[in-house]
Amino acid sequence: MSAAKNINITLKIWRQKNAKAKGSMETYKLDNVSTASSFLEMLDQLNEQLINEKKEPVAFDHDCREGICGMCSLYINGRAHGPDSGITTCQLHMRMFNDGDTIYIEPWRSKAFPVVKDLVVDRSAFDRIQQAGGFVSVNTSGNTIDANSIPVPKDDADKAFMAAACIGCGACVATCKNGSAMLFVGAKVSQYALLPQGKVEATQRVLNMVRQMDEEGFGNCTNTGACEIECPKGISLENIARMNREYLKASLK
Amino acid sequence: MKLDSKIPAGPLKDKWTNHKNHLKLVAPNNRPKIDIIVVGTGLAGASAAASLGEMGYNVKAFCFQDSPRRAHSIAAQGGINAAKNYQNDGDSVYRLFYDTIKGGDYRAREANVHRLAEVSGNIIDQCVAQGVPFAREYGGMLDNRSFGGTQVQRTFYAAGQTGQQLLLGAYSALSRQIGLGRVKMYNRHEMLDLVKVDGKARGIIARNLITGEIERHSAHAVVIASGGYGNVYFLSTNAMGSNVTAAWKVHKQGALFANPCFVQIHPTCIPVHGTNQSKLTLMSESLRNSGRIWVPKKKEDAEAIRAGKLKPTQIAEEDRDYFLERRYPAFGNLVPRDVASRAAKERCDAGFGIEANDTNEGVYLDFSTEIQNKGRQAAYAKGNHNPTPEEITKLGKAWLEEKYGNLFTMYQKITDENPYETPMKIYPAVHYTMGGVWVDYNLQSTIPGCFVAGEANFSDHGANRLGASALMQGLADGYFVLPYTISNYLADEIRTGKISTDAPEFAEAESRVKDAISKFLNNNGSKSVDHFHKRLGLIMWNKVGMARNEEGLKQAIQEIAQLKEEFYNEVYVPGSADELNPELDKAMRVADFIELGQLMAMDALQRKESCGGHFREEYQDAEGETLRDDVNFKFVGAWEYKGSDISKAELHKEELVYEEIKIAARNYK
Numbered sequence: 001m002s003a004a005k006n007i008n009i010t011l012k013i014w015r016q017k018n019a020k021a022k023g024s025m026e027t028y029k030l031d032n033v034s035t036a037s038s039f040l041e042m043l044d045q046l047n048e049q050l051i052n053e054k055k056e057p058v059a060f061d062h063d064c065r066e067g068i069c070g071m072c073s074l075y076i077n078g079r080a081h082g083p084d085s086g087i088t089t090c091q092l093h094m095r096m097f098n099d100g101d102t103i104y105i106e107p108w109r110s111k112a113f114p115v116v117k118d119l120v121v122d123r124s125a126f127d128r129i130q131q132a133g134g135f136v137s138v139n140t141s142g143n144t145i146d147a148n149s150i151p152v153p154k155d156d157a158d159k160a161f162m163a164a165a166c167i168g169c170g171a172c173v174a175t176c177k178n179g180s181a182m183l184f185v186g187a188k189v190s191q192y193a194l195l196p197q198g199k200v201e202a203t204q205r206v207l208n209m210v211r212q213m214d215e216e217g218f219g220n221c222t223n224t225g226a227c228e229i230e231c232p233k234g235i236s237l238e239n240i241a242r243m244n245r246e247y248l249k250a251s252l253k
Numbered sequence: 254m255k256l257d258s259k260i261p262a263g264p265l266k267d268k269w270t271n272h273k274n275h276l277k278l279v280a281p282n283n284r285p286k287i288d289i290i291v292v293g294t295g296l297a298g299a300s301a302a303a304s305l306g307e308m309g310y311n312v313k314a315f316c317f318q319d320s321p322r323r324a325h326s327i328a329a330q331g332g333i334n335a336a337k338n339y340q341n342d343g344d345s346v347y348r349l350f351y352d353t354i355k356g357g358d359y360r361a362r363e364a365n366v367h368r369l370a371e372v373s374g375n376i377i378d379q380c381v382a383q384g385v386p387f388a389r390e391y392g393g394m395l396d397n398r399s400f401g402g403t404q405v406q407r408t409f410y411a412a413g414q415t416g417q418q419l420l421l422g423a424y425s426a427l428s429r430q431i432g433l434g435r436v437k438m439y440n441r442h443e444m445l446d447l448v449k450v451d452g453k454a455r456g457i458i459a460r461n462l463i464t465g466e467i468e469r470h471s472a473h474a475v476v477i478a479s480g481g482y483g484n485v486y487f488l489s490t491n492a493m494g495s496n497v498t499a500a501w502k503v504h505k506q507g508a509l510f511a512n513p514c515f516v517q518i519h520p521t522c523i524p525v526h527g528t529n530q531s532k533l534t535l536m537s538e539s540l541r542n543s544g545r546i547w548v549p550k551k552k553e554d555a556e557a558i559r560a561g562k563l564k565p566t567q568i569a570e571e572d573r574d575y576f577l578e579r580r581y582p583a584f585g586n587l588v589p590r591d592v593a594s595r596a597a598k599e600r601c602d603a604g605f606g607i608e609a610n611d612t613n614e615g616v617y618l619d620f621s622t623e624i625q626n627k628g629r630q631a632a633y634a635k636g637n638h639n640p641t642p643e644e645i646t647k648l649g650k651a652w653l654e655e656k657y658g659n660l661f662t663m664y665q666k667i668t669d670e671n672p673y674e675t676p677m678k679i680y681p682a683v684h685y686t687m688g689g690v691w692v693d694y695n696l697q698s699t700i701p702g703c704f705v706a707g708e709a710n711f712s713d714h715g716a717n718r719l720g721a722s723a724l725m726q727g728l729a730d731g732y733f734v735l736p737y738t739i740s741n742y743l744a745d746e747i748r749t750g751k752i753s754t755d756a757p758e759f760a761e762a763e764s765r766v767k768d769a770i771s772k773f774l775n776n777n778g779s780k781s782v783d784h785f786h787k788r789l790g791l792i793m794w795n796k797v798g799m800a801r802n803e804e805g806l807k808q809a810i811q812e813i814a815q816l817k818e819e820f821y822n823e824v825y826v827p828g829s830a831d832e833l834n835p836e837l838d839k840a841m842r843v844a845d846f847i848e849l850g851q852l853m854a855m856d857a858l859q860r861k862e863s864c865g866g867h868f869r870e871e872y873q874d875a876e877g878e879t880l881r882d883d884v885n886f887k888f889v890g891a892w893e894y895k896g897s898d899i900s901k902a903e904l905h906k907e908e909l910v911y912e913e914i915k916i917a918a919r920n921y922k
Contacts, residue, residue, distance in 0.1 A: 004526070004527070017832075018832065018833075034526075034527050034529060036526045036527055037527070037529050037530075038531070038667075040531065041529045041530065041531050044529065044531055044783070045529055048781055048783065051781045051825060051827060051836070052779075052781070054825070054827065055827070056827055056828060057827065057835070057836060059833055059835055061319060062493055063318055063323055063325070063492040063493055063494050064323075064325060064327065064328045064492040064493075065492070065493060065531060065532045065534075066328055066532075066534045066535075066663065067663060067666075068327050068328050068414065068416075068417055069318070069323040069324075069325070069327050069328065069492060070320075070322070070323060071318060071319060071323045084666075086662065087666055091663070091666045091667070093666070093667070093669070095669060116463060116833060117832070117833045120833065122319070123319060123320065124319070124320065124440065126320065127320050127321075127322075127428065127431075127438075127440070130322075130424070130425065130428040131428045131429070131431050131432035132432060134425055134428060135383070135384075135425035135426060135428055135429040136382065136383050136384045136425070137429065138379075138382045138383055138426075139304075139307045140300070140303065140304040140307060140379060140426070140732045140733075140736065141379070142372070142375050142733065144375070144378040144379050144381075144382040145378065145382070146378060147337070147374075147377045147378045147380075147381040147387075147395055148337075148339060148394050148395055150381075151392065151393025151394060152389055152393050153389075153393055154389045154390065154391050154393065157386050157387070157388070157389040157393075158386075158389075160384075160386040161386035161388075161411055161412065161418070164386050164411075164418060164421060165414060165417070167417075168320065168322055191384065191386065192384050195384050195386065197381065197382055197383070197384045198384045
C-alpha cells in the first residue's frame, strides 16, 4: 500500500440551479486532499469549504458509500463512475489522482435522466420499467411451497444472481452514445428467465418491460459494449442477447 | 403509564397461531376504504407496503432516496437465518429461538422471538418464490453457512450481497403493487412529523425533498419502518442518509422509546483512516467462517508493524495470538458480535493493535489457514492427491473468491491492500441498533394506529443481535406479522371514512415543521451541520460506545445538552426552503440525533449492569466478561418524552418474563 499523502486539485463541476435553469461548469480549487479519502469524501471537503465561505454547496446523490445502493452517479473526467473499473463513484479513491490534477465532474447525461440540480438526476424511469414487469406475480403467503421443492441448477442460479447484482445506478445509460437502457432491462429479464419461478410470466414480462423502456425515451442498442465496460457490477452483454431472444420468442407467440 | 405488551396467553409454541386465529379481520370489500402510510422502504417497509397493497388496502409509501430500491437493507452482506434444518445439523424452531434469546443476553421477549423463529422458514419460501437467487449447491438445493453465536448452519445467502437480493425481491413485490395502483410511492420525501387526531395516528407531514413543498398525508394507520439510529455516532456502517427522524418524531408525539443504549458494535469493519472519513465499511461476519482473528503476541512486533518495519506475513505462527480461539475455544472466531468486539478492544487497549492510525485500533482477519485447507480439499476433489503448495494456494484462493469475491474486492478498493496475500485489518464499528420505538406484541407503539417495524422497533434482539437476524426480522415484520396485526386494528376503522387533512391537528403539525425549517434557514450561524454531527459522534463513541462508565456517561449527558444549545445558535444552513437542499435535510436529522444521543446516555447510565452490547466497566468479572444483573435489570427500559429538555424524560419498565428458557449466564467458552 502506498502511504497516504495530501494533494492539491482543481475541480470543474457542473452547476445547475434546478431542472429548468441553464447550467454551466464552475471552477474550484481544493487543497490538502488526502489520497486515502474517497472521491465523495473529497466532495464533502469541497462542500465544507463552500459552506464556510457562505456559498451554496454542490448537490450530488449518494447514500450507502459502499458500492451497493446505486444512488451515487457522476461522470468523472468523461467516464461514468470515474477512472477505475468495477466500482461506483463512492468506491473511487483519491489515490487514483495526482497533485495538480484538474478533475471534470458532470451529471449523468441522458434524455431519460433529466438533471434535477447540479449533479443530481432523475432516474425514476428505471422504477417505472420495473413496475411494468420486473417481478414474479406471487402474493405474500404463508403457504408458498418449500424453498427446496424445485431444484435449480447451480449454473442457472449463479447466472441469475450475477444478473440480479445490478444496482440500478444508470451508468450503462449514461455511458451509451444512444442512451440505451438495454443492459439494465436485460439484466432484470435475464434474472427471471433463468429461474423456474420466473418462466411462467416470461412472455408478458419481456414485452411489458421493453414497451415501458421505449416509452421512457431510452435509445436503442447498437452493440458498442460501452455499458458492459462501465458497469460497476460487471453485468455481462450476454444479458442483452438473452433479452433479445426472450423478446423474439415472446413476439412470435 | 402501564406498559401492556399484549403477549397472548397459552403455551409459547401456540401463542402466535392462537393469536392469529382470534385477530379481527377486514373483509376484502372494506379494505379499499382504508388508507395506510408506510414510512421507509427497506426490508420491513417494502415487504409491509407490498403485502398490504396485495391485500387491497390503499397504501402510500415514503422514502427519502430517489428510489425505494436504495434503502440501506441493501447493504446487508452475510445472510438471513431460517430454521429449515436443510443441513441436518439438529436445527429447529426451538433452537433458533433459543440462540436468539441467548444471543440477545436475555433482554428480549420470549413470545416475539419465538414467533420470529416460527415464520423464518416461510420467509425463505416466499423469497425463492419471488425469484431471489440464493446460493445453491450442485444438486440444485439451497446452500447454507454458519454465523456467529450458533453451532448450526442455518444462514441462507447470495454471495456477500444477501441484503441486496432480499431487498430487490421486496422491491419487486412493491413495484408490482405500484404498477397495479395499489401502492402510491413517494420517492425523495422525508417524514417530518406524525399527526395525531383524538389520540390516534392519523397521518404525517412530509417534505418533498426536490421542491421543498410541505405535504399533508392522512391515513387510518401509520407504519414506521425507517431503520436504526447508528448514525448518531456520525461514523457507522449505516448509509449517509440513514436517520432517526421518523422514529424520533413518533417518540415526541408520545410513543415510548425503548432500550436506546443497546447498540451493536460490529467486530469486522475496515478501520478509520483519517479525519475526513465519512462512513465505515463493514466486512461481513460470514468472513469469520473462514478467517482467523489475531494480533501479535509480542508488543514489540505490534509496534514494528505499526511503524511499517514488519509485515504480518513475517510473524511466525507461534508469535500470533488468536485471541478469540484462546478465550472462547467452543465458538472460537464465531462468538457473537459484542463478545468479539470487546475482545478486539481489549487487545488494542493493551497495546497490541496493528493499525497505524491515531488510536492504533486494528486487528488482523487472516485467511491463510483457510486457503490451505480449502485448496487441499479442492485438489483432492479434482483427483489430485499430491498437490504442490502452489496448486493448493491457487485452488484455495479460487475457493475464497467464489465465496467472498465481492467483499475482497471491496476491501482492496478501499485499503489498496490485497487480502488474498496479506491479512485484512479490521476493527469494530457501530452497525445496528437493537433499541427503538417500544411496540407491543402486535408491533403497535403506545400511540394507537402507529405501528413500528424492522430495526426501527426494539422488539426481538434484546441487548445484542445475532448475525443474519436483522434481515429475518425485517421481513418477518413486514410479510408475516404486520398484515395480520394491523388488520386487527383497522377492523374498527371500516366506518371511519376518509381522514381529512383539513383538521386543525394537521395545520398544527405543519406549522411545527415549517417553523423548524425557517429557524434553521434564518439562523445566520457560521458552522456546518457536519461540524456538529462529528462532535456529537465523538462524544457518543468515546463515552457511550463500546465501554461505558458512570463518570463518562454523566459527562456525555452534560456535553450533549451543551452541544444542542450551540447547534441551535451557531449552525449555518445555506439555501432556501423551496428547493433541493441537502444541508437542510441534514440539519433536521442532526437536531433529532442530538436529542436521541442524550437519551442514549441516560439509558446507559440507569442500566447498572453489563449485558450484550451494553458494557459498563463497573460490571465485569475478573476475566473481563459481562456481569448481568437479572434481579434488578431484567426489564425493557422505555422512555417517555417530557419536552425538549431531554433530562426530564421518564423511564417506564416492562418486566421480562422467561417461562420457557432458564435464564443463565451467557457462555461461549
